[in-house]
Amino acid sequence: MTALISIAVIAPLLGAGISLALRNHPKRRDIAVLAGLGLPAASSHALLATVAADGTHTVAVGGWAPELGIVLVADMFAALMLPIALTTIFVVEIFAIGQRKARWGADAALSGPLMCVLTSGVSLAFLTGDLFTLFIAFELILVSSYVLLTHQGTAGQVRSGMTYVVMNLLASTLFLFGVAFVYSATGTVNLALLAERIPQLSDGVRLGIGTWFLVVFGTKAAVFPLFSWLPDSYPTAPTTITAVFAGLLTKIGIYAMIRFHTLTGMDDLGSVMLMVAAITMIVGGLGALAQSDIKRILSFHVISQIGYMLMGLGLFSVAGTAAAILFLIHIMPVKAVLFLLGGLIENNEGSSSLDRSGGLAARKPLIAVMFAVPALSLAGIPPFSGFLAKLAVVSAAIDASATVVVVAGLLAGALTLLSMWKIWNAVFWSKPVADPSPGPAVRNGIKTMHTATALGVIATLIVSLLAGPLLDLSTQAAEDLHDRTVYIEAVRS
Amino acid sequence: MSAALLLVVGGLTAVGLYFLTGRSLSRIVLGYSLLGHAAVVSLILAGGGAGEAPIAGQAAPQDMSNPLPQALTLTAIVISFGLTLFLLALAKRQRVLSGDDLVEDDIEDRRIADHDATSATASSDAEIQASATADRP
Numbered sequence: 001m002t003a004l005i006s007i008a009v010i011a012p013l014l015g016a017g018i019s020l021a022l023r024n025h026p027k028r029r030d031i032a033v034l035a036g037l038g039l040p041a042a043s044s045h046a047l048l049a050t051v052a053a054d055g056t057h058t059v060a061v062g063g064w065a066p067e068l069g070i071v072l073v074a075d076m077f078a079a080l081m082l083p084i085a086l087t088t089i090f091v092v093e094i095f096a097i098g099q100r101k102a103r104w105g106a107d108a109a110l111s112g113p114l115m116c117v118l119t120s121g122v123s124l125a126f127l128t129g130d131l132f133t134l135f136i137a138f139e140l141i142l143v144s145s146y147v148l149l150t151h152q153g154t155a156g157q158v159r160s161g162m163t164y165v166v167m168n169l170l171a172s173t174l175f176l177f178g179v180a181f182v183y184s185a186t187g188t189v190n191l192a193l194l195a196e197r198i199p200q201l202s203d204g205v206r207l208g209i210g211t212w213f214l215v216v217f218g219t220k221a222a223v224f225p226l227f228s229w230l231p232d233s234y235p236t237a238p239t240t241i242t243a244v245f246a247g248l249l250t251k252i253g254i255y256a257m258i259r260f261h262t263l264t265g266m267d268d269l270g271s272v273m274l275m276v277a278a279i280t281m282i283v284g285g286l287g288a289l290a291q292s293d294i295k296r297i298l299s300f301h302v303i304s305q306i307g308y309m310l311m312g313l314g315l316f317s318v319a320g321t322a323a324a325i326l327f328l329i330h331i332m333p334v335k336a337v338l339f340l341l342g343g344l345i346e347n348n349e350g351s352s353s354l355d356r357s358g359g360l361a362a363r364k365p366l367i368a369v370m371f372a373v374p375a376l377s378l379a380g381i382p383p384f385s386g387f388l389a390k391l392a393v394v395s396a397a398i399d400a401s402a403t404v405v406v407v408a409g410l411l412a413g414a415l416t417l418l419s420m421w422k423i424w425n426a427v428f429w430s431k432p433v434a435d436p437s438p439g440p441a442v443r444n445g446i447k448t449m450h451t452a453t454a455l456g457v458i459a460t461l462i463v464s465l466l467a468g469p470l471l472d473l474s475t476q477a478a479e480d481l482h483d484r485t486v487y488i489e490a491v492r493s
Numbered sequence: 494m495s496a497a498l499l500l501v502v503g504g505l506t507a508v509g510l511y512f513l514t515g516r517s518l519s520r521i522v523l524g525y526s527l528l529g530h531a532a533v534v535s536l537i538l539a540g541g542g543a544g545e546a547p548i549a550g551q552a553a554p555q556d557m558s559n560p561l562p563q564a565l566t567l568t569a570i571v572i573s574f575g576l577t578l579f580l581l582a583l584a585k586r587q588r589v590l591s592g593d594d595l596v597e598d599d600i601e602d603r604r605i606a607d608h609d610a611t612s613a614t615a616s617s618d619a620e621i622q623a624s625a626t627a628d629r630p
Contacts, residue, residue, distance in 0.1 A: 068561065132565050139572050146579060155590045162518060162583060162596045169525055169576060170513065176532035176569055183562060184539035 004047040005059045005074050008040040008082055008123035015039075016116035023109040030097050033112035037093050037119055041086035044079075051079035052473065056480070056490035058129065066190050066491050071129035073191075075487055076477035077325065078126045080470075081255060084329050084463070085126070088247050088336045089119050091456045095340050096240040098448025110151050115244065118144040125252050129491055131182060131189040134256060135175050138220065142168050145249065148241045149233060156236045164233035171219035178212045185209065191263055192491035195484045198264040210266040214257070214273070221253030223310055224280040227303045231287065234302070235295035235352070239343025242295065246302050247336030251328055254309045258324060261313065262481040273314030278408035281307030285415030294342045294352045294427070297419050298335075301378060304412050305331055311409060312393045315400045321478035323392035326471050330385040330463055334374045337456035341371045344453060345427055347446070354423065359432030366450065368428045370457050375424070377460055379417040385464040392471060498538050505531035518584035518594040522577060529573035536566045 015036010022029040051057060056075040060066065093115060121140030128134050146168075150161035183189055185205050186197040198206055219226040230250070234242050261269065284304025291297045309331075312324025342352060344367050349357035361368040377384030390413060397406045463470065480486040505527050512524025540562030545552035547560035584594040 132568075136568065136572075143572075143576065143579075146576075150583060150586075153586055153590075158583060158587050158590060162587065165580065165583065166513070166521055166525075166596065169580070170528075173525070173528045173532050173573075176529075177535060179565065180532065180535040180539040180562075183536070183565075189565075 001050060001054075001057050002059050004043050004050065005057065005072050005127060007043050008047070008086070008127065009072070009120055011039045011043075012036045012116040012120040012123065016113040016120070019116065020113045023113075026100075029109075029112060030100075033093060033116060034090075034097075036116045037086070037090045040119070040123060041083070041090045044082035044086050047074055048079045048083050051076055056486060058490050058493075066129070066192060067188060070133050071190065071192075071491055072127040073129040073487065073491060074127060075490065076473060076480055077259065080325060080329060080473055080477055081126045082123060084332050085122055085248055085251075086119065087459060088333050088456070089115065089122070089244055091333075091452055091459065092240050092243045092247070092336055092340065094455070095243070095343075095449050095452035098445040098450075098452060099238075099240060099343075101445025101448060111148060111238075111241065114144045114148050114151075115241075118148070118244065122248060122252065126255065129191050131179055131191060131194070131260075135172070135179060138175065138252075138256075139172060141249065141252065142172065145245060149237050149245075152238070154236075160233040160236045163229050167219065167229035171216055174212070174219075175216045178209070178216055181212060182209055190491070191259070192488045195263040195265075195488055206264075206266075207268065210261060210264065210269050211272075213260055214269060217253045217257040217260070218276070219253070221250045221257065221306050221310070222303050223276050223306055224283050224303075227280070227284075230303060231291075231296055231299040234299040235293065239339060239346070243336040243339035243343070246298065246339050247332045250302055250306055251309075251332055254306060254313070254324070254328065257310070258313050258321060258481070262316070262321060262478075263484060263487060265484070267316045270314045270316045273310055274402055274405045277307045277310035277314055278405045279307075280304065280310065281408050281412035282415075285412040285419070288419040289415060289422070291419075292354045294345060294354065294423055295339070297423060298338055298342055301338075301416060301419070302335060304416060305335070305378070307412060308390060308393050308409060311397060311402075311405050314405075315396055315402065316482075317396060317400055318475065318478045318482055319396040319399060320393070321481060322471065322475040323389065323396045325474035325477055326392050326467070327389040329470055329474070330377070330389040330460075330467075333456055333459045333463060334377050334386065337374045337453060337460060338371075338378065340449075340453045340456060341367065341374070344449060345371075347449075349427070354426035357427045358430040359428075361428035363432075370453055371424075371428070373457050374460055375420045377464070379420050380413045381417070383464060385460060385467055388464065388467040388471075495538070495542075498534060502531050502535045502538065505534065516595045518580065518587060518596060521596070522580045522584065525580060526573070526577050529569075529577075533566050533569055533573075536562050536569065 015032055019029045019032040019036065022032055051074055056073065059072040061070040061072065096111065118141055121137045121144065124140065125134060125137035128137055146165050149164060150157050179189060182194065185201055186194060188194060188197065198209065222230045234245055237245065281304050284300050284307060288297045288300035288304065291300060309324045309327050312320045312327060345357065345360065346352040348360060348364055348367070351357065373384065377386035380386045380390040394406055394409055397409070509524045509528030509531060512520045512527065515521060540559035544558035545556045547557040587594045
């Protein structure tokens, strides 16, 4: 059990080190990266099974008491997130290997190891039991993302990378201030102890801390009005890197928010969250409609979808949190696969601009079919996972009679469908452009990329098929979060 | 809690935020380091009053200063040092590419805005890049 938890953090770091040492042997380097990502992905499924059977499990790193040391906590929420996130990264990395063979991908010697470091940060963010280690996990993720985003050093990447880096550095510094506030108010950074002590603080201090962390995690999650860094920076990076960023990074902000704000009982911030969620959904949806580049449309979708998860959390009910967790499970693979498909379209058309592409459905029917599945899922069309996740969020909101946010959610769904329709029309159905810009015609590796994308599409279908059991598990995770005693007792014992 | 240190935190934050709002990346680097220092000092402040060095056997436990925030601070300092260097590298790269180190606007955003305002006067990327350069302070 201890091994299952530790491996999720340690194996990717080992993979990063080994693949860096093997940087001159492309084959062996790729194997090291795949092992570093695949091993924790496989073991996290076993972890989910164990947690579902035996309940929350903890590892006290170095054997220190929870007040002093670092605790890794695998509760139902963390155990649900790990397999889906790690599997998504693994599939994207297979795509990246195909891309390297085709010679239009990221710089191989660096991107593989960096992806491993990022993965380790992702695992740590899910498992950590204290606020400062969460800060470290965020830094692990962000530092590797800064380098991934800018390491090719093209003018576009440096330009958009600067906005991304500066915004996230500011958020990280605010996080550090927040840790100082929490420590001086409670004398601990351990989440389980905070769950006991923060509700006893006076309202002013408690809400101050809650709002502060809402801003910190909100910047990471790109909610309105803190999203300006996202739609500019994501599209400039290579496909696989954007896929991982879009699939995971903003979701970790939401994860941290769900974890922190439910454990510390910030129910009174719910109405603020609902308002922010409604505006985020609408602004993201409208932003997507205005764009004329596939990757930019998809980036604005990242923003509008964040609104649904914030809406689930803002209700502060078990049903709402469970719906937000189910939405997280649905969105990670769907979003990543959509960006992979955006990369495939770009490869075939030589550009991701809607004006310069057309008639792809006749030339590449496989890509059209693979695009249709996650696109319809994201727009919330039955029977895909997106429909079920949105249904769960909206019905939880109707139960809580939060009418305004329900209307905003439905409207954002329509806007998403409309902008997906725009992509479909321009790329797959419109007449082929008379003189399509010549794409890089490297056949080698394209098969690997198609296989990886197909695997991703299958993963989203599996999530749709298992939506029932997954909702049950999410509900259990939400009950544990709102109950708080489960988490506290697991860490204390 | 020391009032002097609180003033230091306030001053560092104010100056840091002022620098962060600038367009030049070298000012942003300065702003980020000042803000980072403010965060670190406030972490130290959160640990309570000063005391003896927290080394086992050298002082009675009740006389020691709180070692935990110091450990946190050390980690935070290392991270912010590394990131400052990364920012400087980015500023250098931007200087090589464009001759200055200014943070630029989102070109695509500007294109869409121009498209709405004048419907297709600025069409090629080169023109937009030129207008973006002209508008800089």
